[in-house]
Amino acid sequence: MEDKNYDTIIIGAGLSGLCAARQLQKNGEGVLVLEARDRVGGRTYTMKDAEHGSIDLGGAYVGPTQNRIYRLCKELDLELYTVDEKDYTVMDLKSCWGKFKGSVPPFWNPFKLLDLNHFIRTFDIMAKQVPPDAPWTARKAKQWDSITVAQFIDQILWTRSAKEVADILMKSVFCAESTEISLLSALWYFNCGGGILRLGSVTNGAQEKKVMGGTQQISEGLARLLGDCVKLSTPVVYVKYDGNIATVRDAHGNVYQTRYVISSVPQPLLNRIEFDPPLPWERIQLMQKMPMGSIIKTVMFYKTQFWRKLDLNGIAMSSDGVCAYCIDDTKPNGKHPAIMGFILADRARKMACTTPEDRKQALCAHFAWVFDCDDFLHPIGYREYNWMADQYSGGCYTSVMPPKVLTQYGRCLREPVGRVYFAGTETATVWAGYMDGAVQAGERAANQILYADGKISSYEVDRVELESVDYPAQPIPFSYIEYYLPSNTALLRFGIAIGLGFIGISTYVFFFSWKGALFWKWFQWQYNLDEKDMWKLSKYFRIPSRFYRHVSKF
Structure with a gap:
């Protein structure tokens, strides 16, 4: 049974968790990454096949404005095609x-x-x-x-x-x-x-673009940079976060003491971890309502x-x-x-x-x-x-939000609970659901802890990534x-307006032509109206006097 103190324990060795650990390690924090799988990478998974080479069966693609992934590929000397x-x-x-x-x-x-x-x-x-x-x-x-x-x-x-x-x-x-x-x-x-x-x-x-040799290499490269602080096949089952020290226990009975905890697992899978005290009711509801x-x-x-x-x-x-x-x-x-x-x-x-x-x-x-x-x-x-x-994982690529979830519970996504912070691509604000979003979310969660410790300012918590020099984005044409x-719909309305206009003009032309004059003469004869009555009618219907004079000639 292990009982050792750490500054921060990260649950999950996917891209988000590893980037959080790397960000904290760069700033002198002692970290431990606990991964339930027997590999790193999370939802990026590259199968090494003897017959068909490297096969990306998880997250695979990289595109313009995904500058954090470009930065990591350059740092790890990975080639894109x-x-x-x-x-x-x-x-x-x-x-x-x-x-x-x-x-x-x-x-x-x-x-x-x-x-x-x-x-x-x-x-x-x-x-x-x-x-x-x-x-x-x-x-x-x-x-x-x-x-x-x-x-x-x-x-x-x-x-x-x-x-x-x-x-x-x-x-x-x-x-x-x-x-x-x-x-x-x-x-x-x-x-x-x-x-x-x-x-x-x-x-x-x-x-x-894709990564030559597979995208799981990004996580593997980050794990190498982190050293021996990544433990595989170690599912976390219990987190106690009351007070100044948090306690984490894995499925093997090992207990770890830490000042902070970062969870990078998908939202629905947080239900597998027992939290003491229980997480707020809003977050529990959120975890239940975001299926993969x-x-x-x-x-x-x-x-x-x-x-x-x-x-x-x-x-x-x-x-x-x-x-x-x-x-x-x-x-x-x-x-x-x-x-x-x-x-x-x-x-x-x-x-x-x-x-x-x-x-x-x-x-x-x-x-x-x-x-x-x-x-x-x-x-x-x-x-x-x-x-x-x-x-x-329970599914991919990311969690889905049905109606009324985001407005009622969305505020909980990135909010820490006591000494527990939340990463994962679902919590990103740039390229959420993608690998780039996972990187952003992990580094943001790490920066929240660094800010809480007074090591960085609030402006540095969610930094804007500079555009990649090697892969600048082109505007959408x-x-x-x-x-x-x-x-x-607009075309139909326009057609209806044209049709009504045509009908109006046709009606106007009819009544102000000799055929219209004949109609008025017939009307006068049908109802036995004299000239005085016709004059009153023309005033009532606002018929121009010149037209009435035109009718009177018949």
Whole structure:
């Protein structure tokens, strides 16, 4: 049984926990990192496969403005490579199928393009109104947090194709159905990452680059820098934080004394740790109401990169079938040709009840159908990871917030409780849910402790990261025309206004023409009116006197 004092104990050796430990160690603090798994990395997991090389079955992609990850890769001397997006992307919807390059789907119907453009523009404008550090203070926070993303999509979109694209986007980002996600939480999440086009794109987007050899190397490199203060296979089961000293006990009965505790585990898994005294009721409720996303991440290997000969880049989005999104995962120089497929949300929960071989066959059939090529039916290898079955993650990529969670309990996310502080990518304000967000959250939690000890000022707690010199971000190309294109609703209103105007003008022309004069003459004859009566009527209806004189000539 161990009984030793530390300045800070960090629970979890994922990116967030390791970055917190590194930040504290740099400032002279004695730290201990306790990890339940037999490896570091958390939700980044690189399988070392003798046949197919390094396979990222967890967090994998790096993109513009993710400057903290760029900084760590440079510090650890890790090489990045660019995901090859040239050639055609495939879009397989229930309503249509097509190939396209760039970011414009192959919609021949202009109403579909207007609809999709309206969704992107409106969603991003709304997202910018949600403060990343306090989304519950947005002017329409309660209104937006009372509906789901699915309800919002139904409200503003007209065409089935645009709704399907929006739904695929939400599934791919949250690993959850649109019906499970609060609109406010989605707006906050996208604002943290720079908007729809930044999060949803490959080139100049969140899926632009990968780490040569796998992203788990970042955590492994940080663990080496920390030295022997990282203990694996050590689940924490008890934390007592009353008074000036906190006590931590692991599943093996070892007891540790510390001044501070940082938890970097996913919010729902905090329920596995007994806290004494119990955490505040708001945080307990929050932990119960933030489920993890549902995903089975797969990689299918082939002998050659044959899809490139068909002018396909291996990227496909699908509203039907087993895989919502897939992307070429071939290593640089054409090594280990592969397609990485994401089985998400309801499909993941359904396919988790089948065998790996069943999932493999279903994916092969899906790829053959979507790409219209039977060569996808003959893979040479298959690897997968069911994150829902990972007992120390419970799912991926991050926690999902249903309606009314963020406004009622969101204030608890980053607030320390006594001597217990909270990290993890869910608590980030920049790139929440991503590796960069995990780094920010870990360093912020560490800085909160350094501030409590008087070692740094309050301005240094959540520092703004400088832009990477090696990988500067390019602006999102959203043109003036795209910004001001009308929505289908506005177009309809304009059409109605034009139609009513035409009717009004036609009526005016009719009554002020010789046909109108004949009508007035008929009216006078029908009701036996004299000239004096007609004059009164013209005054009552404000008919110009010159027109009445025109009528009197008949």
